[in-house]
Every structure is written in C-alpha cells, then in structure tokens.
Amino acid sequence: MKTIYSLLLFTSIVYPQVKFDEFFYEKTLRMDYFHTGNDEEDFYSFDELIEEPFWGGSKKNLIDIFNYGKYKFEVYDEMSGKLIYSRTYATLFNEWQTTEEAKQTTKSFSETVVFPFPKKPVMVVFYSRNRKNELIKKFEFKIDPENYFIKTERSKKYNSFEVVNSGESSAKVDIVVIPDGYTSDEMDKFKVDCNRFAGYLFGSSPFKENKDKFNVWAIESPSEDSGPDIPAEDVWNNTVVNSTFFTFDLERYLMTRANKELRTLASYAPYDQIYILVNSQKYGGGSIYNHYSVCVSDNNYSEFIFVHEFGHGFVSLGDEYFTSDVAYNDFYSTEVEPLDPNLTTLIDFDSKWKDMVKDGTPIPTPDTEEYVDQVGAFEGGGYVAEGVYRPCTDCTMKSITVDNFCPVCKRAIQQMINFYTE
Numbered sequence: 001m002k003t004i005y006s007l008l009l010f011t012s013i014v015y016p017q018v019k020f021d022e023f024f025y026e027k028t029l030r031m032d033y034f035h036t037g038n039d040e041e042d043f044y045s046f047d048e049l050i051e052e053p054f055w056g057g058s059k060k061n062l063i064d065i066f067n068y069g070k071y072k073f074e075v076y077d078e079m080s081g082k083l084i085y086s087r088t089y090a091t092l093f094n095e096w097q098t099t100e101e102a103k104q105t106t107k108s109f110s111e112t113v114v115f116p117f118p119k120k121p122v123m124v125v126f127y128s129r130n131r132k133n134e135l136i137k138k139f140e141f142k143i144d145p146e147n148y149f150i151k152t153e154r155s156k157k158y159n160s161f162e163v164v165n166s167g168e169s170s171a172k173v174d175i176v177v178i179p180d181g182y183t184s185d186e187m188d189k190f191k192v193d194c195n196r197f198a199g200y201l202f203g204s205s206p207f208k209e210n211k212d213k214f215n216v217w218a219i220e221s222p223s224e225d226s227g228p229d230i231p232a233e234d235v236w237n238n239t240v241v242n243s244t245f246f247t248f249d250l251e252r253y254l255m256t257r258a259n260k261e262l263r264t265l266a267s268y269a270p271y272d273q274i275y276i277l278v279n280s281q282k283y284g285g286g287s288i289y290n291h292y293s294v295c296v297s298d299n300n301y302s303e304f305i306f307v308h309e310f311g312h313g314f315v316s317l318g319d320e321y322f323t324s325d326v327a328y329n330d331f332y333s334t335e336v337e338p339l340d341p342n343l344t345t346l347i348d349f350d351s352k353w354k355d356m357v358k359d360g361t362p363i364p365t366p367d368t369e370e371y372v373d374q375v376g377a378f379e380g381g382g383y384v385a386e387g388v389y390r391p392c393t394d395c396t397m398k399s400i401t402v403d404n405f406c407p408v409c410k411r412a413i414q415q416m417i418n419f420y421t422e
Contacts, residue, residue, distance in 0.1 A: 052267040
C-alpha cells in the first residue's frame, strides 16, 4: 500500500490537479470524431459535440497519472493555456491497424472522448503513439461551450436503474451496463443478469475488498432481436449496439463498431466505464482500455470472461497468454517496453514490478515449481512465446480462472481504484 500512495504523491507533483468548479460544470461534453488510417498511418476528423446530463468522473483527479493506452487527449483552458483535463485510452481502430486487412485498405472508425463540460473556451489536443510508444500530436480542436451547435437533444428516452449504489459518483468508480440482444420480453432477465454479474466482479480480489468504491448502473434499452450477430453462421440480428462475433475474423472476439449508439445509451447514467452485456450462450467477449468491455450472459465461463475483460478495460492489463489465436500481428514490439502494467520486455523493468521481486529471484524467471507462487518475469505473454514476460506463472489474465489476479495485477487495479475514488 505504501508503494501505491508513493506513486500517487509523486505523480500529483508532476501533474498538479486542478479545481473542478473553476473550470467545469457538473455535466459532460462528448466529442465524437472519426479515426481513419491503415497499418502505417492515421488521422483524425471532427464529427460533432453533444452535451450529456451527468458527469460520472472524479472532480479531483482530472489529470491522468498513468502512461497507459495507445492514445491520449488533453484539454487546455484557452485563455491561460493551463492543462485542465487529460486521459489515456485505446480503441478498436488501433487493434485493427495490426490486422492483415489494414495492410490492404483504409478504414474510418467512429470514436469518442468525454470530459466535464467546460465553463470557458478550451483546446482539445489528440496524440497517437509511434512504434517507440512516444506520444505524437495528431489533431487539435477548439471548443467554445457557448456554441449553439452543441447538441442537447435526446432522441429517445431510456430508463436507468441501480445495480450497486455506494454513494456519490464523483468519488466512486461508475460502471454502466448496456444490454445487447435482449428484447423487451427479456428485460427482466437482463435485470437478473446484472445482479449476477455484479456478484461476479465483487467475487474477485481486489474488487471484493473495494465494493464500497463502486456504483453499477444499467440501462433498459431493449433490442428488436434476441442475441448478437454471428456472421459465419449468417445470423444478423437487429440489436441496440450491434455486437458481433468474429470481429477481425476471430470467432470469440465479440465487439461493436456502433460507437455513437453505445455512447448515447451510456449517457443515461453517470459512468467511468462502459460494459456491454450480450444475451448469448456462445463463448466470447472483448475489451479495450477506457473504451468499452463486452461479455456474454450465459456461457459456462461468463464469470471469468466478465472479470478478465474488465481488467483490460479498467486498468489496461495485458493478456498474459501466448497459446491462443488472436486477430493481431506483432501487437507488442520486443524493442520497447509495453505500456501495460503487467507485461514487460525487460527493457525498462525498473518501471514495472521489479520492486515486487524477492531478492535472489532470477530474471528472467524459470517457469518451474520452485517459483510457482513467486513474482518474477516469466517468458510467454502478450500473445508471443518469447520476448514478452508476465509477472507470475498464472493469473486471471493468463488462464480461465476466477479470483486469481496475480499480485502485480492486483496492485495495478488498486492504484486505478484509488485514482477514481480519492
């Protein structure tokens, strides 16, 4: 715990936080934009601005202290030039860039950033990382909060309900659960499923010890058809956020590109994290850091999927396995240190979990019985057998296990919870 608070203290000195009420109203400004490119390049173009009624994030920790995610955006007060908000994140687009298709064509993806509604004009600056994980400025956009083209209309009315209520949103981690493939007749099932899945999350450490720091909301948004799309089986259902198996032609990868529809539904509750619960028995799911997470409702492994994917979406934990097929090519370069807190190439091991390794433990660490319960650096992670290392022999980010986050993942989760709830 001392390490956690030391990290937060140090980063708060480097990135001083700002006073919320000086710069922001307690509601959200949503900026939709298009992210376009191929495997070699990307660029941004503006779509629209939307005012949303809730602000679910912290009012204290407005400046990101973590160096996670492929992308970053910063919000500057135009008059003073002061940095007043920032977040790092990843998107489906940056995963697509590593696929074979991205070598052959160019695509556009709808993406969104949200931040507290500014009181005065601001400049929003977007960054992408290069192959060395350096942040490169890509796009900037000036916003006048008095602009009458900022949309306030609500095209549909959806009800939200509380699954877990622990208190004021600004001091909690707020998760909003979106149903997909639940018809009007299945809304009662969705409510039961929400309670069951909240139990799954708070059945794993360190979430169980921090349940009082979470709110869970859900939106009653029925779909016309039951279940998601399964393209390889010629199943095409009409659902509210169009979740689809075989994303990037990987059967179990269940994601959506309906970004605007998803964000609109999420806006009916305060939220920090979006979770899509898909009405299906088929194994599948997916998640992207500070973007959204997806899990199926009724698979035998749904508990594992739900918690595992939230590790990606909430904390940017990387996959520690290397034996399963994935849609990406060379997702982690062995020439740079990964951004994820639970993976290393040993290029900058000091910045990761070296402080948690017992004296005398060899680095790299042999995957033998002697070190089975110890923190080390075990080769095989990030989808490759060599060159990328994980902290322990096993973890919920490696195998289909529940309540099994390794000490390194637990620390990263606790740090993120503290950031949202201080």
